[in-house]
Amino acid sequence: MTKTKMKIENVHKSFDQSSVLRGITTSISEKEATVIIGPSGSGKSTLLRCLNRLESINEGTIYLDDQSFMDIPIQKLRTRVGMVFQSFNLFPHLSVMKNLLLAPTKLQTSKSKDELMELGYSLLDKVGMKEKAESYPEELSGGQQQRVAIARALMMEPEVMLFDEVTSALDPERVNDVLETMKDLAKSGMTMVIVTHEMGFAREVGDKIIFMDQGVIVEEGTPEEVFGNSKEDRTKAFLRNVLK
């Protein structure tokens, strides 16, 4: 049994009148890739955004290493839980290397500039973007930008990485580059929570699959359980539609 990294207890979230998350309870295991799937509007991205407090929750509690979110200063929490977005969100006025260095140079005092730069190069190397360190985001393809965004999030040396539909905005031919990078990261033992529509990838990389619909978790389990042998009709219907 692996250690629980994050615990999500009875989380509710609503925007104005509409209830987006309606009592989510689950856990994220350490060094595992947890993949959240489900139709649009099921609340999966909202749940992910709650995990680094980009959204506040109305009810319930989230724990990171048994410590309640409310007891962790928000900026500290966000350096421990990194996030990569669908739209890359690289800072367009900064070069790739400066995108990587911005946050750590402002926040960390323990590492020298040279050490951070060294870390930056090694992470860019890891995502296959080392030669582009001096390029600007607009000179890169979507897949390249996304890999830089992953490296940028890793600069903070997070304990958990959140991926919010990171391949949805990519040219189909570039999707694989990003997925390979994520597979490598999963293999290296990073705790990951991934929202994706790439079912093949979910099945291959996911240690745990969570299927959400209408703000609740319909079913969760290993990829074999959810994809191969789903218990709920709603899950079966969804998988039939996306896998055909």
Place this chain on the structure above:
Amino acid sequence: MKFDIAFIIDQLPYLMTGLKMTLLLSFASLVLSLLIGIAGAVIRILKVPILSPIIIGYVELIRNTPLLVQIFFLYFGLPFIGLKLSGTVTGIVALSLWGGAYAIENFRGGFKSVSKNLNEAGYSLGLNTYHVYRHIIIPIGFRVSFPSFSNTAMSVVKNSSLLAGIGVLELTFTALNSVAVSFKYIEMFLSLGVIYLLIVWVLSFLFALIERKLDFKRRSSKKAFFSFKGMANKTYGKAG
């Protein structure tokens, strides 16, 4: 009556003393307008309690009254509350308040145009609001606002001529002085117009140059560039 070029040449050194004052007033007011504009825009966007409504009132007041009236009010009105400012100081204050109000609106538009996604990316890296504004929203939004700010800046320079109304020895006032004793209206006002034209033309050329350099969509990483960081006199170590 014949056009007297010799008179113009004769008066040029005197006009140059006024020009110097005009350039000084303009430069000081532009720097202050820029600072007021950025600070005011950030206060408005963050909806800072107390300050934000004050900024709204200030911008409305400035935009809805004539600049000349504002200048008279500061110069003749403030002494009533015991604040006697010299013409030059009044001039800089009036032009900065005027330019600042317009600059707030210029920058507000630009800062708001910066995608919320970029803010979220910044916050997700653990940055606080100060960092996000200082390193993400302001540098990017500044570039977006720059063309409209340069319009405001050119108006500030031209409007410095209104300070002749309170006797500041700037370009227009020196021209008026010269006319008062020579009655050579055409020669003097033509020269005056040409000098303003040249100043504003040079200024717009400079702004166009800065705009080009600031545009990150055009620059290639191989070329040397004039970065916002450089402007702020703060440099990151060059990678590699």
